[in-house]
Amino acid sequence: MNQNYLELQGSYLFSEIAKRRTKFVQENPNADIISLGIGDVTRGLPAAVVQAMHAAVDEMAQPGTFRGYGPEQGYDFLVQAIIENDYKSRGVDIQLNEVFLSDGSKCDVGNIQEIFSQDAVIAVQDPVYPVYVDTNVMAGRSGKFNRETNRYDNIEYLECNADNNFKPALPKRKVDIIYLCYPNNPTGMTLSKEELKVWVDYAKANKCIILFDSAYEAFIQEADVPRSIYEIEGAKEVAIEFRSFSKTAGFTGMRCAYTVVPRELKGYDKDGNELLVNDLWNRRHTTKFNGVSYVTQRGAAAIYTPEGKEQVKSIIDYYMTNASIIREGLKSIGLQVYGGVNAPYIWLQTPNGVDSWSFFDRLLSEANIVGTPGVGFGQSGQGYLRLTAFGSRENTERAVERIQKLKL
Amino acid sequence: MNQNYLELQGSYLFSEIAKRRTKFVQENPNADIISLGIGDVTRGLPAAVVQAMHAAVDEMAQPGTFRGYGPEQGYDFLVQAIIENDYKSRGVDIQLNEVFLSDGSKCDVGNIQEIFSQDAVIAVQDPVYPVYVDTNVMAGRSGKFNRETNRYDNIEYLECNADNNFKPALPKRKVDIIYLCYPNNPTGMTLSKEELKVWVDYAKANKCIILFDSAYEAFIQEADVPRSIYEIEGAKEVAIEFRSFSKTAGFTGMRCAYTVVPRELKGYDKDGNELLVNDLWNRRHTTKFNGVSYVTQRGAAAIYTPEGKEQVKSIIDYYMTNASIIREGLKSIGLQVYGGVNAPYIWLQTPNGVDSWSFFDRLLSEANIVGTPGVGFGQSGQGYLRLTAFGSRENTERAVERIQKLKL
Numbered sequence: 180m181n182q183n184y185l186e187l188q189g190s191y192l193f194s195e196i197a198k199r200r201t202k203f204v205q206e207n208p209n210a211d212i213i214s215l216g217i218g219d220v221t222r223g224l225p226a227a228v229v230q231a232m233h234a235a236v237d238e239m240a241q242p243g244t245f246r247g248y249g250p251e252q253g254y255d256f257l258v259q260a261i262i263e264n265d266y267k268s269r270g271v272d273i274q275l276n277e278v279f280l281s282d283g284s285k286c287d288v289g290n291i292q293e294i295f296s297q298d299a300v301i302a303v304q305d306p307v308y309p310v311y312v313d314t315n316v317m318a319g320r321s322g323k324f325n326r327e328t329n330r331y332d333n334i335e336y337l338e339c340n341a342d343n344n345f346k347p348a349l350p351k352r353k354v355d356i357i358y359l360c361y362p363n364n365p366t367g368m369t370l371s372k373e374e375l376k377v378w379v380d381y382a383k384a385n386k387c388i389i390l391f392d393s394a395y396e397a398f399i400q401e402a403d404v405p406r407s408i409y410e411i412e413g414a415k416e417v418a419i420e421f422r423s424f425s426k427t428a429g430f431t432g433m434r435c436a437y438t439v440v441p442r443e444l445k446g447y448d449k450d451g452n453e454l455l456v457n458d459l460w461n462r463r464h465t466t467k468f469n470g471v472s473y474v475t476q477r478g479a480a481a482i483y484t485p486e487g488k489e490q491v492k493s494i495i496d497y498y499m500t501n502a503s504i505i506r507e508g509l510k511s512i513g514l515q516v517y518g519g520v521n522a523p524y525i526w527l528q529t530p531n532g533v534d535s536w537s538f539f540d541r542l543l544s545e546a547n548i549v550g551t552p553g554v555g556f557g558q559s560g561q562g563y564l565r566l567t568a569f570g571s572r573e574n575t576e577r578a579v580e581r582i583q584k585l586k587l
Numbered sequence: 588m589n590q591n592y593l594e595l596q597g598s599y600l601f602s603e604i605a606k607r608r609t610k611f612v613q614e615n616p617n618a619d620i621i622s623l624g625i626g627d628v629t630r631g632l633p634a635a636v637v638q639a640m641h642a643a644v645d646e647m648a649q650p651g652t653f654r655g656y657g658p659e660q661g662y663d664f665l666v667q668a669i670i671e672n673d674y675k676s677r678g679v680d681i682q683l684n685e686v687f688l689s690d691g692s693k694c695d696v697g698n699i700q701e702i703f704s705q706d707a708v709i710a711v712q713d714p715v716y717p718v719y720v721d722t723n724v725m726a727g728r729s730g731k732f733n734r735e736t737n738r739y740d741n742i743e744y745l746e747c748n749a750d751n752n753f754k755p756a757l758p759k760r761k762v763d764i765i766y767l768c769y770p771n772n773p774t775g776m777t778l779s780k781e782e783l784k785v786w787v788d789y790a791k792a793n794k795c796i797i798l799f800d801s802a803y804e805a806f807i808q809e810a811d812v813p814r815s816i817y818e819i820e821g822a823k824e825v826a827i828e829f830r831s832f833s834k835t836a837g838f839t840g841m842r843c844a845y846t847v848v849p850r851e852l853k854g855y856d857k858d859g860n861e862l863l864v865n866d867l868w869n870r871r872h873t874t875k876f877n878g879v880s881y882v883t884q885r886g887a888a889a890i891y892t893p894e895g896k897e898q899v900k901s902i903i904d905y906y907m908t909n910a911s912i913i914r915e916g917l918k919s920i921g922l923q924v925y926g927g928v929n930a931p932y933i934w935l936q937t938p939n940g941v942d943s944w945s946f947f948d949r950l951l952s953e954a955n956i957v958g959t960p961g962v963g964f965g966q967s968g969q970g971y972l973r974l975t976a977f978g979s980r981e982n983t984e985r986a987v988e989r990i991q992k993l994k995l
Binding site for chain 2: 185219220221222226232233236237241242245247248249283285286289290293295296310313317319431446449454456462463466467468470473475
């Protein structure tokens with residue numbers, strides 16, 4: 180068996196949360212739990228999406244309109260809509276063969292490391308979405324886990340904390356692959372164009388590839404925050420971008436995302452010869468993946484219609500109002516909070532420096548609220564807790580009231 | 588970049604077929620092409636599936652019934668139906684935590700190798716579904732490609748040819764992982780229970796794991812042909828089974844499959860300590876995958892209702908009648924054909940020993956029929972061509988008539 184799996188630490192963060200929650204519910208069957216934990220949406224799908232999916236299901240019922248295997252990279256009708264609406268409208272020129280539809284950004288950010296060398300040195304932000312780290316552990320790039328530092332020996336951690344306003348410094352040693360996530364999960368913080376340009380320039384100068392996870396792009400409200408890394412000059416030569424319909428359009432249960440791999444992006448073989456990263460990813464994608472459900476793709480395309488756009492905006496506004504309720508509600512009782520302005524995540528500093536899991540347990544037992552312990556995202560998340568804006572308005576308001584009543 | 592990718596040979600088989608077809612159509616725009624090439628279904632989805640999917644889409648429209656992230660391993664309603672109908676009904680006892688829903692068997696058989704050691708020696712049938720080989724090449728297990736033998740140095744090839752009636756001999760050297768596909772793609776041939784037992788016993792005696800691809804199980808007509816490897820005593824200790832809704836229920840465009848990893852199945856770390864394969868696969872699956880579309884899962888569950896079962900049977904019967912038309916039609920002009928009895932594939936020996944791609948080109952240019960060149964599945968496929976029974980009745984009949992008119 181793959182020995183690298185033995186280096187994985189504990190179980191996946193959300194499994195541990197679910198376990199503690201289940202235990203609490205078993206012991207307190209009448210508790211009225213409000214989850215602001217896992218970043219999962221709760222609103223229904225936009226009406227335009229529902230309509231498009233019904234139509235697609237009907238197409239699948241008849242031999243004349245039935246669709247079997249589609250292109251692994253996605254149907255042109257959807258890829259074209261993505262290019263027009265997500266890129267061309269922002270002045271970014273992306274070609275059809277640079278977009279790869281998939282069944283989720285979790286899969287894409289997990290699978291992308293396969294095309295890199297086993298020796299590639301990776302850098303991640305800390306705190307970080309655990310999938311970036313775990314998939315590299317499985318591939319043998321992490322080195323040993325160090326219990327004292329709570330980190331892997333061969334991974335470069337880019338600390339994001341209140342001192343640097345959650346904007347990490349450049350790597351201290353030569354790295355090959357840099358995972359950046361903006362708007363950030365879990366901190367909810369963003370970079371300006373100027374700040375992101377520093378990373379693009381660094382990657383160009385140091386032959387790094389940036390893996391830019393932009394799953395929360397739809398929540399950006401401020402004008403100076405880049406929606407795509409390709410808004411930065413030269414980024415197509417150094418960056419792969421991941422986007423998802425999950426949070427944008429409520430597709431967490433539908434499964435649709437995409438990854439952009441520009442043809443300008445070069446990698447190197449062991450002799451230093453240039454390779455087109457796009458070619459390698461295309462080979463990986465066509466060999467190990469068989470396309471996204473046709474019904475799902477039709478649903479995704481509907482968010483780019485005028486009605487779809489309006490409905491998506493209204494859902495995003497709903498969640499961002501929740502974010503503001505949490506943010507302002509917690510600030511009003513003197514808590515230190517970050518994020519929640521351009522992202523559906525609020526990054527709460529635990530009161531009195533208590534550790535993340537203790538505060539998680541206290542919120543669960545005293546307020547019956549499930550959050551996500553910051554330390555689950557890495558050592559720099561210790562002393563923080565992530566709350567999400569994806570609940571219903573009513574639950575969000577009740578949750579804030581309950582926290583306000585705690586003696587913190 | 589991952590240097591192993593440079594060992595991959597040519598482009599993926601079906602891409603090459605598509606390229607030649609496109610070229611022919613450009614040069615002969617009026618040609619009336621019939622494709623019996625890619626193994627893709629053409630009938631509409633069963634009515635019970637369509638109905639269930641409409642209902643699920645409606646559920647997704649409202650916050651009260653909306654479903655976000657589901658369990659990565661699949662919803663219990665579907666896993667339970669699989670266990671009851673596909674296993675319990677055949678006397679096989681499978682538990683909920685042994686079944687892993689996914690978006691396709693191509694993904695599962697491609698991803699499964701990740702949990703094995705880099706040093707694991709793999710054996711594949713020859714001819715073989717290219718994904719088994721290519722995914723191991725990408726992982727660095729194949730060794731160099733040898734142009735003289737048309738094979739990779741470190742892969743053990745189990746020859747399947749007319750001499751052994753497409754039933755391979757046991758490996759000549761110690762191997763760790765054995766890929767078996769029955770009913771076989773591409774030959775359409777099967778093993779009896781006694782014949783499959785030889786492999787299970789061999790795997791037990793030699794600490795091998797069998798990866799049993801059973802994507803075409805629904806097409807089995809003969810009583811003695813096992814539908815699951817777990818019908819063989821002891822198989823749960825040595826085998827992982829892959830099943831798919833793609834061919835069974837026309838889901839190639841919907842994306843749903845499952846993999847069974849019994850808790851009895853043990854692997855070994857480098858020191859010889861036992862590991863539960865189920866644990867490793869569960870970790871891989873929950874880390875890199877986020878579940879199958881809820882709408883698709885509801886559709887899949889509907890094939891286990893009484894109406895669904897009847898509708899699926901009628902579609903399978905339709906395709907198997909096509910298989911019989913091809914098989915008998917080609918035999919009647921003296922061609923040597925295999926398969927097509929318990930599988931939707933007919934494995935045609937090319938006349939006069941002509942090579943596979945030449946016969947492919949001749950069928951395309953003279954009869955305007957697209958088949959799949961046997962050599963695309965491996966060196967032992969040279970001199971064969973695969974035809975599929977997935978076309979419409981009319982096209983199947985016309986294709987056979989056209990072949991009968993050729994001077995072969």
